[in-house]
Amino acid sequence: MSAGEDDLARRLGTGDAVVIGLSSMVGAGVFAAFAPAAAVAGAGLLVGLAVAGLVAWCNATASAQLAAQYPTSGGTYVYGRERLGAWPGFLAGWSFVVGKTASCAAMALTFAAYAAPPGWQRPSAALAVLALAAVNYVGVTRTAAVARVIVTVVVLVLLLAVTVGVGTADRDLAVLVPTELSWFGVLQSAGLLFFAFAGYARVATLGEEVRDPERVIPRAILTALGLTLVLYALVGGTVLLALGPERLAASAAPVAEAVAGTWLAPLVRVAAALAALGALLALLAGIGRTSLAMARNGDLPGWLAAVHPRFRVPHRAEVVLAVVGAVLVLVVDLREAIGFSSFGVLLYYAVANAAAFTQPRHRRRSPRLLQVLGVVGCLVLAASLPPTAVAGGVVVLLAGAGYRYGRGRRASRR
Template sequence: MTAPRSPLARTLGTRDAVVIGMGAMIGAGVFTAFSPAAEAAGSALLLALALAAFVAYCNATSSARLAARYPDSGGTYVYGTRRLGPFWGYLAGWGFVVGKTASCAAMALTVVTYAVPGLSSPWRGVVAAAVVVTLTGLNYVGVRRSALATRVLVALSLVVLALVVAAVAVGGTPERDRLLPGGDADVLGVAEAAGLLFFAFAGYARVATLGEEVRDPVRTIPRAIGVALALVLAVYVVVAAAALTQLGPAGLAANPDPLAYAVSTTSWAGLAPVVRAGAVVAALGALLALLLGVSRTVLAMARDGHLPRTLAAVHPRHRVPHHAELAVGAVVAVAAATADLREVIGFSSFAVLVYYAVAGASAWTLRAGRLVPAAGVLSCLVLAATLPATSVVAGLVVLATGALLYGGRAAWSRRAGRGPAQ
């Protein structure tokens, strides 16, 4: 039995949806994922980026097809439930909420790390929590205003990234030979790096999770996902190539802020503080979009009774899932005080790759064009398995915990005479 549904307001057009997806991807990828990916792939970083983009393309295609058919809030949680059954939808939703909650904490910590370097606990956690509370309040007053804010953040981030590329091209000493894979590259390292870089592409799904709030979803969602992914891939390739030719793979891996460091090694070193400010802006944009996506999946799961039904409440004035947004904001604010940026990328990547494996399997059941969904499922599982062992173990434990909770709820429902869990 599901809770009564109060519809969300359809206020987003194609441009707004593209910007929300770009805001999630750009902030998460350029400023956080390149460093650990370079450590894993070495000089084959661009090859790993291409592999991550291929996996993202397969899953974007599957997500677009599914979102056009099921334009409701919740993304793969909805698709898995409709196409594969309640358990698989629940598992996807569980993985998304847990993985992306960790990503939200990582983005909040990125803001604090770049904005107030050297800040120690407990003030580091207090400031990170304040950032989360502020953006949660922005989401609370309406998704349209959030989309407008994200547009500004994305534009500023792109300007800063353009400055990085210009600094290397004009004032740096780039070596083109560094773009070619060398003896430090191996297959497992490239696969691990691709899994970490996939974290940077996963933002395109934010468009699908907002399916109940876009105008003309059958037309808007597939177009927005495709455009956002193509634009971000172009940005990633150019920025990665610039940083790699300037610093080399070792320089990228050794610096937590590789883009700012790359600029500092050029004759344009005075722009390094601007790049650090850009990292803060990008992380804010990513956090804003992530909070939107997680709260909408929580809304969908609460509507179906997998989470407390009060989380399905929609604000009578602002037409947003305000209980879900407040709950997600509270959890993220607490998590931000203890999260480690590099480790949480791997954990989030594992959970999200499982989420997209369910999406690919769901798209495969549509029967038309099965090759791309099959490639997406296989590649997701391979990349997930090659992530750092700690990320794999933590991810499996979290997924097993979610499965046990689902089984316990189903057993309780049967004993209570309510039938199987819905």
């Protein structure tokens, strides 16, 4: 795409892209998702984590090879349109925008739970959405700079938490091995834990702003995911060892509780708040760019396709997103937001795997078997989520499809 008036500037290198991917994953998920996973799977949550990681790896390989071929804003929305057709592309884009808007609410609420006093948590969450939307508004290079600082602090604190939590735990390592295993519970926990992984392809949605995208994007996606998989396995094992399955399932802040009474506990709470802000920052950037791509193709109102003449960002899309996100945090529940977000994002990646399956041999970076496994895995995990999340997701998807169908009918009459 030529560097025209409506194009975004290519400013991000490999390091910035990896950091944005890490900050999208090492966010509220690692501090919030282990508790609901333990509630449905007990000690089997580590098996669920492995399943979620496997599905995430399949999705990442698909996203990486697609992003190398289509280095433009929009991620799987663009890939679905190019490889499968307009309707699959719309399904992916709509699922992403809706699911990730729910993720924004979850990230903001997690921040507020750690940083705000009782009674002020929801207003603080809304303020966080608006403030970070303002950071994105003035340019993606500032997004990358802030993300680099946040992810460095959070990873260091998590590694310290692993060290201290394991050192102070009074349980035997046998607690890490489930005595009874419900495979439905494991799958449901994997679907919930997928919420914590789903930021790895945020780099792909920024494809129009990455330098040398064919080389940088695949490398950044797989590097960020691999690092996060290792970190999550360490943290998940630590909180399970320190708290046990029952106490973990009831915990509102499991990582902080795992190091309670030590010098590290206050730092963990600060890191949790920073992690949530870092993930929220990257989420806002990714959703804005996908909305831009959908508006360019007429799948969202065309006025959302505007790019700011100075800051080179989709400013109208980001303003709308900020308002919607600020309203959501005033009415949604954190655990419901996690389930609803996972449902939308799993459908998004199912389309990504299907699109990657159709790529010709010279564009492929992984065997087609991974894409088949990715599609099946995404659909199984989506179906295994809590019924309220599945029902809500289906209703919102039908509403989006109805909007697109109605718009097409009106256009055909004209």
